[in-house]
Amino acid sequence: MLLRERETAEGRLVSVCDTDCLGETYDNGRATITVSEEFYGGDDAVEATAEEVVAGLHRAxxxxxxxxxxxxxxxxxxxxxxxxxxxxxxxxxxxxLWL
Structure with a gap:
């Protein structure tokens, strides 16, 4: 899995995707989602274990x-x-979303 964490004006934004999803576009008949390199990848994205993903999500x-x-x-x-x-x-x- 790819894990990317970055600070925004609204707080820490974490994006996680399965490695094989990167660059793909998916549709469900009502909406489309593109797993872009710009959002999920980049220089600060790292390959992560399940434990690292959970830790990142807790920081989000x-x-x-x-x-x-x-x-x-x-x-x-x-x-x-x-x-x-x-x-x-x-x-x-x-x-x-943590409130």
Whole structure:
């Protein structure tokens, strides 16, 4: 999985995706999501284990998560409710917002 963390005016933004999702576009009939290098990759993105992804999500103010494995890690850790996960073609997407 790729993990990217950056500071924004609204707090820490974390993006996580399955490595094989990078550069792909997915559709579910109602919406489309593109897993762009600009948002999910870049020089500050690192390959991460499940434990590192969970730690990064705990540091996030806002997080975007794409991919069956990445979303599964967030759900298993209790950070994302399975009922809020969106299905896109053959992958999954979730967002996390700490208030």
């Amino acid at each position: 103010q806002v997080a975007n998560i794409v991919g069956t494995e990445a979303v599964g890690v967030a759900v298993e850790a209790g950070l994302v409710d399975e009922e809020t996960v969106l299905e896109f073609d053959e992958t999954r997407h979730a967002q996390l």
